[in-house]
Amino acid sequence: MSGYRGRGRRYRDDYREPVQETPEQRLRSTILKLGEVDPLQELHRVAKFIYDHPAGIPFVAECIRIGVTEQPHKIPYYAALLKILHEPPPPEIAPGFPEGVSLGRSLLEDFWKGFQGYLDQLAWREIRLCIQFFSHLTTANIVSAQSMISLLLSFTTVLDEFGVSQGRGKRAALCAVEGLLMAGQALKQHSATSVLDIINAVQTYVDTTTFLKSLAQPMVRFHALTEPIEGSIEILDCGLAAMKTLNAQDFANLSDIFPQPYLDGPEPVLPPFDLPSVLVPPEVVEMDTLGESSSEVKREEWPEYHLTLFDNDVVPDPMTPAGYALKSTLLDIIDIYDVNRKECARILLEFAKWTPAGTFRPKPNPPPGIEIPDPVPGKDWQLENTVVDNILGSMFALPDSRQRSMFYIALITELCKLSPPTVGPAVGKSIRKLYSFLGDGLDVEIGHRFADWFSVHMSNFNFQWVWKEWIPDLQLSSQNPRRGFMRKAVEFEIRLAYYDRIGRTLPEDFQNPQAQILPDKAPGPDYEYDDPVHPYHDPAQSILGLLRGRSEVADVVSALESLRNSLAESNHGAANLDSILRSIAIQSLLHTGSRSFSHFLNAVERYLPLLRNLAAGGISSSGGIPNLEARMDILTAxxxxxxxxxxxxxxxxxxxxxxxxxxxxDVVSWAFGSGHGNGEGPLKVDYCQWDLLKAALDKANGRVMIAKKRVIALRKEEDENRARANADGAGNGASMEVDTDAKPDDHVESPALTTAVKAFNSLTREQKSVLSCTLDGFAACLVPLPSEPNKNDFAREVIQENVWHNRINWGTGEWGAWETWGWYRHFCGSYSAYLRTYSTTLGTVSLTRIEGSTDPAAVLVKKIWNAAIGVEET
Known part of the structure; x- marks a missing residue:
């Protein structure tokens, strides 16, 4: 009966023996869990454990390397651990260990081999964190100052490379900055000139990135794109400012900025370790078999701006040494633990113990026996506010965030669950601060992400928000960014719940139809021909009946032809009868699939021949040539x-x-107004149109990437097959005589490869067309031709400084034009890699209408375009 598991009965007889850890696993766990209770008290215990459990130098060095690159908040303590291991151990600590031998030196030599591997792979984050480790060891006099200076200078040399990419230059500069910040005192005592050389090299590089900053700032002033704006900071600028500040102070009091546990205890007896000289490998530009480099958008190529949401007495100022050090470590933790948001949240809320005492305000009501350190002048910051500030700053970076937005949203939710009394107020203050930026220059894309985050966060906490705080803003213009945010937030919340439920969470003022916040009806289909009084009700019902009855495509086409003939004979008075019939067919088809997403897909897939027939411009089964008007009708319907x-x-x-x-x-043309029936196009682009534009651009770009990968794979397969055939021929005793007239690359491509190349070329033309059409559309919205003097004066006015300062009086036209400028700027930033690929063609074709124009709007369009393609104006 011991193994019996009867229904309704449970026996705890399935006891399993605990898994026994190997000595290597215990050693690895001990090293990686250093400091989970008290890092200072654990250092000597971990060192003794390493001596007691010999597992080989490479294994221990690898464990320390993993700890350094995956737990950046512990780097100073790993440096302290290595200092303990660097000195020959006394017999009572390591009995039997060879006398006078330095285990730490051997570990450092093997650690360097791993660092060289990161360098060869250009794994920039791991490189930077290893440099931090070396810097702390330099301060501890374990690594020589001269070799550390040489290491940092090797990264500043990258900044002088001809044509260095912005991504490579920025990451190399950050390596030099953070290395100097942590080891500056020792380095300046050794060579003040070298320290100044490092600072000047970074300063020179920063001065060359001004034109890129115009597209990456979260707060924008279109009359002064490159000027810094209060409320946002750039990461490398912060590092440079911190470096200058410390240098002016001769890098004094570094222990107030970085933990330096290695300074406790005697000075090392053995001579310091000399880091070998290095040369940063060149950046590899991946060229495919088509002779092109990758056009994928790289976030690293842009300056990284973060919004500042709290005052400097609440969170550390990133422009100061302490503020930059904390921000850099927090961002690294967030990035490294993106695979485990729960662990990330736990570490972030425990971050205070890894900082110098007094850095953050202690938690209220500490446990008995816990001593509360006295506040440090100029510090005493709030940890939760600092954490939330860094998460949101990273999430709202332009043109794209470091991680997917959903990770940041889920991380904030986990933080709120772990500590609601402290994290909740920080989130609420952040929401209010972000809301105050709306209408004050906050980028339209960030405003869009803000609404998305707000709605998802509210859905995790019962949609509770103090909406009444924003009631006064209902008197603003309907296109004001604050009113727009409220509409988007409510719309997104309804997507996540139900119309009635969200309506009950809003005050009466928001439910008033005049407020234009809550829709008058729940989201759903709107079948135009459902009303019996509609003149085309009966014809539409006949088509709807056929589609619901799953009639054959030929029968539906025949019915549409009969309707066309009968309506034409009855002199119905419709000049655009073909468009009406297409609208009836499309809306009826969508109506049959409106119950759910699966119903919609089934309906579309069943009647694909009907859709293709309609898109061809005809109702007859014979079809016709592709017809732009017909496709616009389909999209409009x-x-x-x-x-x-x-x-x-x-x-x-x-x-x-x-x-x-x-x-x-077609979607781009429709979004810019070609399919709206007025023939003039819109005067503005809002977030709904941008979503459609983005979907079309991503679809075209994605198809090209897929086609390119297919061509590369097929060519690789052919090369391998040809090489294998040649090898087999040589092995079978085939003649090795060389035909001097034969061309080694003259071979016939397979039909599959030929087809794939044709498809790639066709999709590349489509990609170029989509980019060109989008650029044309924005130019038409923002820069009226001389023949259109009154088409859109607002686009010209809102970019003027005096008009911007008077924005309190702006109406629908001004705010609509400002939003259009914002989406054009975001388009150029997000798709800059693709725009650069076709810059010559697009610049000479799509911007022809503004070439040579002195109109302020034309000048700004060209300026933003030049920043996107990497042309710095003189």
Whole structure:
């Protein structure tokens, strides 16, 4: 009966023996868990454990290397551990250990081999964290100052490389900055000139990135794009300022900035270790078999700006040495632990114990026996506010964040669950601060991400928010960014819950139809021909009946042809009868699939031939040539049907592009107004249109990348097959005589490769067309031609300084134009890599309408374009 598990009975007889750790696993765990209780008290215990459990120098060095690169908050303590191991141990600590031998020196030699591996791979974060480790060892007099200076100078040499990319230059500069910050005192005592050389090299590099900052700042002034704006900071600028401040103070009192546990105890007896000289490997530009470099967007190529959401008496100022040191470590923790948000949240809330005493305000009501350190003048910051400030700063970086937004959102949620009384107020203050930036220059993309985060965060906490605080802002213009944020936040919340539930969380003022915040109806389909009084109600019902009955495509086409003939004979008075019939067919098809997403997909896939027939411009089964007007009608009818659910508009458009009913260029043209029926195009671009533009751009770019990978794979396969055939021929005794007239690369491509190359070329043309069409659309919105004197004066006015300062009086037109400028700036930043690839073509074709124009709007369009393609104006 011992193994019996009867229904309704449970026996605890499945006891399992605990898993026994090997000595290596115990040693690894001990090293990596250093300091989980008290780091200072654990150092000698861990050192003795290493002596007592010999596992080989490479194994111990690897464990320390993992600790340094995956737990950056522990780097000073790993340096202290190595200092203990550096000196020959007394017999009572390591009985039997060879006398006069330095275990720490051997570990450092092997650690260096791992660092060289990171260097060869250009693993920049690991390189930078290892340099921090070496810097602390330099301060501890374990590493020689001269070799550390040489190491840092090797990274400043990168900044002088011809054509160095912004990503490579920025990351090399950060390596030099952080190395100097942590070892500056020892380095300046050894060579003040070398310290100054490092600072000047970074300063020179920073001065060359001004034009890029115009597209990366979270707060924007279109009349002064490159000027710094209060409320935002750039990471490398902060490091440079901190470095200058410490140098002016001769790097005094570093123990108030970085933990320096290695300074306790006697000075080392053995001579310091000389770091070998290095040469930073060149950046590898990956060239594929098509002779092109990758066009993928790289966030590292841009300056990294962060918003500042709290005052300097609440969170550390990143422009100061202590503030920069804390910010750098917190950002590294957030990035490294992106795979485990729960562990990340725990470490962040325990971060105070890894900082000098008095850095952060102690938690209220400490346990008995815990001594509260006295506040340090100029510090006493709030940990939770600092953590939230860094998470949101990273999430709202432009043109893209370090990690996916959902990771940051989930991390904040975990922090709130772990410590609601302290993290909750910090999140609330952040929301209010971000809201205050709306209308004061906050970038439109950041405002969009803010609404997304706000709605998801509210959904995790029962949608509770003090909406009444924002009631006075309901008197602002309907296009004011604050009013726009409220609309988006409510719309996103409804997507995450139900219309009625969200409505009950809002004050009556927000529910008033005149407020234009809460929609008058729940999101859903709007079948235009459902009303019996509609003149086309009966014809639409006949088509709807056929589609619901899953009739054959030929029968539906035949019914549409019959309707066209009957309506034309009855002189119905419709000049655009073809457009009406297409609208009836599309809306009826969407109506049959409106119950759920799966119903929608089934309906579309069943009637793909019908959709292709409609897109071809004809109702007859014979079809016709591709017709732009027909495709615009399809998009317009789809948008009309889902006008009360803008999310579904994007979904339908995406599927129409996926099944090649419409092209991405069609969606771009429609978004800019070609399919809206007025023939003039819009005067502005809002976030709904931007979402459609982004979907079309991503679709075109994604298709090119997939096609390119296929061509590369097929060519690689052919090369391998040809090489294998040649080897087999040589092995079978084939003639090795060389035909001097034969061309080694003259071979016939396989049909699959030929087809793949043609597809790639076709998709590349489509990609170029989509980019060109988008650029044309923005230029048409922002720069009226001389023949259009009154088309959009607002676009010219809102970029003037005196008009901007008077924005309290702006109306719908001004705010709409300002938002359009914001989306154009974001387009150029987000797709800069693709724009650079086709810069010659796009610059001479798409911007022809503004070439040579002295119109302020034309000048600004060109200036933003030049920043995107990497051309610095003189």
């Amino acid at each position: 789809s948008a009309q049907f889902w006008k009360r659910n803008r999310q579904m508009v994007g979904i339908v458009f995406d599927k129409l592009m996926q099944y090649q009913i419409v092209d991405p260029t």
